[in-house]
Every structure is written in C-alpha cells, then in structure tokens.
Amino acid sequence: MPLVNDLHNKAMRERHWIQIKNESSKHFEENSEDFTLEAIIDLHFEENAQLINEVSEAASKEFEIEKGLKAINEKWEITQFETASHKDKGHYKIK
Numbered sequence: 001m002p003l004v005n006d007l008h009n010k011a012m013r014e015r016h017w018i019q020i021k022n023e024s025s026k027h028f029e030e031n032s033e034d035f036t037l038e039a040i041i042d043l044h045f046e047e048n049a050q051l052i053n054e055v056s057e058a059a060s061k062e063f064e065i066e067k068g069l070k071a072i073n074e075k076w077e078i079t080q081f082e083t084a085s086h087k088d089k090g091h092y093k094i095k
Contacts, residue, residue: 003049006056011063016055024048
C-alpha cells in the first residue's frame with residue numbers, strides 16, 4: 001500500500017503532518033497508539049492519497065538536503081585556514 005508507506009516515511013517532520021492535517025481537514029494524532037490502519041481507513045485517507053504522497057516525497061527530498069547540509073557543516077567545522085598578508089596593504093589571503 002503506497003499510502004501506508006507514505007504515512008510511515010521517517011523523513012516526515014511535524015510541519016509535514018500539519019500540512020496534511022490542514023489540507024485534508026482531517027484531525028488525528030500521528031504519534032498516538034490509536035493511529036492504526038483501521039484509523040487510516042476510517043478517516044478515508046485514500047481520498048487524500050495524492051496529497052500525502054506529495055508531502056511524503058517533499059519530506060524525503062528535504063531530508064536529503066538536510067543530510068547534505070549537515071555533512072558540509074561538519075566538514076567546515078574541522079577545516080582550518082592559514083592567512084598571510086597580501087602585498088602588505090592590510091589585506092590577507094588564504095594560504
């Protein structure tokens with residue numbers, strides 16, 4: 001069931017759930033033990049399968065961007081630069 005896979009996407013953040021709730025006009029608590037397959041069927045999530053798929057895909061893409069930015073940040077945190085005076089005019093350059 002693609003719908004269940006989209007709802008189970010680990011990349012989904014609170015903002016994604018809020019978007020689904022707002023755009024589908026459905027009220028549920030995604031972290032509740034009551035949020036079961038039966039609840040999904042009772043709430044007629046199939047009516048909003050396209051919306052949920054789009055939000056889930058966007059969440060996955062955002063998660064990949066977040067991972068990339070984290071990797072860049074980690075690399076820059078350990079990178080050290082040495083500077084040297086450039087033409088003795090008060091400017092510096094990276095060695």
